[in-house]
Amino acid sequence: MQKVVIVGGGGHVGLPLALVLADSGFQTVSLDISTETVETINSGKMPFAEVGAQELLSKTLADKSFFASTDHKVIESADVLVVVIGTPVDEHLNPDPNAVVNAVSACMPYMNSKQLIILRSTVFPGVTERVKSLLATSNLFPEVTFCPERILEGHALKELRELPQIIGATSESGANQASELFEKLGVKTIIVMPEEAELAKLFTNVWRYIKFAAANQFWLMSNEAGLDFSRIREAISFEYPRASDLPNAGFSAGPCLFKDTMQLAAFSNNNFALGHSAMQVNEGLPLYLVSKLEEKFDLKNLTIGILGAAFKGESDDIRSSLSYKLKKILQFRARKVLMTDPYVSVDAKLISLEETIEKSDVLVIGAPHYAYKNLVTTKPIIDIWNLLGNGNLI
Numbered sequence: 001m002q003k004v005v006i007v008g009g010g011g012h013v014g015l016p017l018a019l020v021l022a023d024s025g026f027q028t029v030s031l032d033i034s035t036e037t038v039e040t041i042n043s044g045k046m047p048f049a050e051v052g053a054q055e056l057l058s059k060t061l062a063d064k065s066f067f068a069s070t071d072h073k074v075i076e077s078a079d080v081l082v083v084v085i086g087t088p089v090d091e092h093l094n095p096d097p098n099a100v101v102n103a104v105s106a107c108m109p110y111m112n113s114k115q116l117i118i119l120r121s122t123v124f125p126g127v128t129e130r131v132k133s134l135l136a137t138s139n140l141f142p143e144v145t146f147c148p149e150r151i152l153e154g155h156a157l158k159e160l161r162e163l164p165q166i167i168g169a170t171s172e173s174g175a176n177q178a179s180e181l182f183e184k185l186g187v188k189t190i191i192v193m194p195e196e197a198e199l200a201k202l203f204t205n206v207w208r209y210i211k212f213a214a215a216n217q218f219w220l221m222s223n224e225a226g227l228d229f230s231r232i233r234e235a236i237s238f239e240y241p242r243a244s245d246l247p248n249a250g251f252s253a254g255p256c257l258f259k260d261t262m263q264l265a266a267f268s269n270n271n272f273a274l275g276h277s278a279m280q281v282n283e284g285l286p287l288y289l290v291s292k293l294e295e296k297f298d299l300k301n302l303t304i305g306i307l308g309a310a311f312k313g314e315s316d317d318i319r320s321s322l323s324y325k326l327k328k329i330l331q332f333r334a335r336k337v338l339m340t341d342p343y344v345s346v347d348a349k350l351i352s353l354e355e356t357i358e359k360s361d362v363l364v365i366g367a368p369h370y371a372y373k374n375l376v377t378t379k380p381i382i383d384i385w386n387l388l389g390n391g392n393l394i
């Protein structure tokens, strides 16, 4: 049985992959620097929400096809090493091209040249080549591939078994070994060069980010003209396939799309007007929303309740959530701000939905959770998502 060690294996991408591989005939280990995460996983509890993962974690721990560890020594007996640590941009929006290189560096004392290395974090283009050069300085010549993750957080277990896998490899042997691994999950593979795969992943995320920005800009224009964008969008996309992918308005945030747009901007020497414009539109939405609230209400004498803290609907992930940006702005402009979320458990300041509704004068949907869809209240609800189906003119 092949042994796979996943570096960063306690995270949103690493853990689902480890579980699915364990369920597909591999012996897998999640290697992570977070002791807390490793203890949580080994105690049988998922550290975050992911459909079907709790059951799979219990099963794979019980049949001993999976465990988590903080000890790099587990790498010594591995056939395959997957590296999928987080790759955020810093507070000045600079990517850190050395994050993955440094993580690999810590693994090197335990590595050997027979191993297959799969880099899976979303990276600054050129990182795969850097990792290869670094390994060579220690006389390590394993096959190094770049195989990006393209799952939708929350649906990883399903999508890992469905989405075609892009494989960036420079040698036939590396491409074959990586293909064999992913084909065991029942997916098709596409072989390209590592830099093509690195860019493919960035382009995928940035394309989505720009699409959301276009929709948000259209919403903003419609709103300024006193028109309901949701009606216009419906008219455009009705039985018209070429516009069927026009998204609705809404906060576009989270741990990937924004930072990957900034990674691509840095890669193109900051000559990425489209990406920066998309950032301005998407990140500017909370401010625009508050300016509209100020036109409609006497904000400084009102309590505003934000429904949904997560960065997207049906998620418990608050990383880079624009609900928190909205909260920050409102804390300055309104009398009081309250926030609630049925899924988020990492913020002690959140209160129940009932209390939020009761104590607020105006409600704003921050994340379109289904729980808010049939909300019954006489309080005004600001809903740029059109979750409630009443349009999104504010």
Ligand SMILES: NC(=O)c1ccc[n+]([C@@H]2O[C@H](COP(=O)([O-])OP(=O)(O)OC[C@H]3O[C@@H](n4cnc5c(N)ncnc54)[C@H](O)[C@@H]3O)[C@@H](O)[C@H]2O)c1
Residues within 6 Å of the ligand: 007, 008, 009, 010, 011, 012, 013, 014, 031, 032, 033, 034, 037, 084, 085, 086, 087, 102, 103, 106, 120, 121, 122, 123, 149, 150, 151, 152, 153, 255, 256
């Ligand atoms: N979240 C998504 O939906 C998604 C989808 C596709 C791709 N990605 C990409 O996958 C990568 C990981 O994202 P994520 O959301 O899983 O991040 P995450 O923060 O949830 O997980 C990263 C994990 O790596 C661990 N870690 C950090 N440095 C380490 C090191 N040196 N050695 C061992 N463990 C280390 C952390 O403790 C954490 O558990 C990023 O590059 C991201 O852009 C994410």
